[in-house]
Amino acid sequence: MDHSPFQDSLENTVSGMAMGCHALQWNGYELIVYKALWGELVLSLLGGQVLLFRPAGEKPLLWLTEKPAGAPAAIRGGIPVCWPWFAEHPEKPELPKHGVARTARWQIDDQHVDDAGGRWLMSPERSLCDGIQLQLEITVAGAELSLALTTTNGSDQPLAVTQALHSYFAVSDSRETEILGLADCRCLDKVQGMQPGVMPSSLRFTAETDLVVEQADNSEAVVLIDHGWKRGLRITKRGGGSTVVWNPGAAAENIGDVGMDQVARFVCVEAARTRFFDDQTLAVGATQTLATSVSVLPYPQRDQLE
Numbered sequence: 001m002d003h004s005p006f007q008d009s010l011e012n013t014v015s016g017m018a019m020g021c022h023a024l025q026w027n028g029y030e031l032i033v034y035k036a037l038w039g040e041l042v043l044s045l046l047g048g049q050v051l052l053f054r055p056a057g058e059k060p061l062l063w064l065t066e067k068p069a070g071a072p073a074a075i076r077g078g079i080p081v082c083w084p085w086f087a088e089h090p091e092k093p094e095l096p097k098h099g100v101a102r103t104a105r106w107q108i109d110d111q112h113v114d115d116a117g118g119r120w121l122m123s124p125e126r127s128l129c130d131g132i133q134l135q136l137e138i139t140v141a142g143a144e145l146s147l148a149l150t151t152t153n154g155s156d157q158p159l160a161v162t163q164a165l166h167s168y169f170a171v172s173d174s175r176e177t178e179i180l181g182l183a184d185c186r187c188l189d190k191v192q193g194m195q196p197g198v199m200p201s202s203l204r205f206t207a208e209t210d211l212v213v214e215q216a217d218n219s220e221a222v223v224l225i226d227h228g229w230k231r232g233l234r235i236t237k238r239g240g241g242s243t244v245v246w247n248p249g250a251a252a253e254n255i256g257d258v259g260m261d262q263v264a265r266f267v268c269v270e271a272a273r274t275r276f277f278d279d280q281t282l283a284v285g286a287t288q289t290l291a292t293s294v295s296v297l298p299y300p301q302r303d304q305l306e
C-alpha cells in the first residue's frame, strides 16, 4: 500500500514515521514533524500553524482537513493564527478574512524538545505590518498544548488589532458533543445577523453555529465534552475577552475543504479578541499576548464545573 503523504491522511503518515524531527511536504505545504515520547506535533511554515497534536496514547486533539486546498491557500484545521484582524476587515471588506498571518510564511526561530515536551518560537519571515513584531510561542508539556501569540508595537503609530487562535478540535461527531463553561455570557449570533443573546449552560451543535461570546479574560476554562469518544477537553484562554464557537453545519456543503463528509468531525472554540467585545488599540511600544491551551480531561467531568 502506498503511504505517500498525498494519498493518505497526515495523521496516518505521521504515525508511520520514526521518532525525531522530520521535514515533510504535504499538498505543497512545508511541514515539520516532531515525534517524541510525549507524542506527535506537526507545524506548518505557512501560517505558523500547529496542524496536529497527538499526546501519546490519545487520539489527536486537533482536526485537520483531508481535502486541503493546497499551498499557498490557508490550511483548514489545527490552530490557524487570525491576525491582525478577526473575521472581515472592519473598513476594507475586500481584504482577506481573518487577516494576513495565516497565509504568510513563518520560520522557527528557536526550539527545544525533550522527553517531557518542547517549546518552539515562530515568527513571520517578513514583517506583516511596518514596525510590528509578532511571535508565536508553542509549548508542549506532557499532554498539554499551549500557544501564546505576542504582538509588539514597535512602530510610531498606535495599532488597532483584533485576533484569534482559531482552534479546530477533533471530535467523534459534533452532534455528540457539548460545550460547558460559557453559561450566561453575552453573545452575538452570526448565523442570525449578529443577533444578541445569552449563552446556555450547555451548548449543543444541532445546526450551523457561529457565536461570538463575551467571556472575560482569564475566566474558568471551557470544557468540550465528547460523548462519542468519552473524552473531555479543557480549553483555556488568556489575553482576550471573546470566545468564538463555530461549526458550519449544513453550510459546509459550500466549503470545499470541509464538505458534508467532514463537518461533524470538528468543533471550533477560538480564543479571541474581537471588535465586538474587546477591541484593542496597542499604544506605541506596548506588547499584548493572546494565549490558549488544551488538555484532556477524564470523562465525565461535568461536576468539575458545578
Ligand SMILES: O=P(O)(O)OC[C@H]1O[C@@H](O)[C@H](O)[C@@H](O)[C@@H]1O
Pocket (backbone or CB within 6 Å): 087, 097, 098, 166, 190, 210, 211, 244, 246, 270
Ligand atoms: O472560512 P474561514 O475564513 O477560515 O472562516 C471560518 C469561520 O471562522 C470563524 O471564526 C467565524 O466566526 C466564522 O464566521 C467563519 O466562517
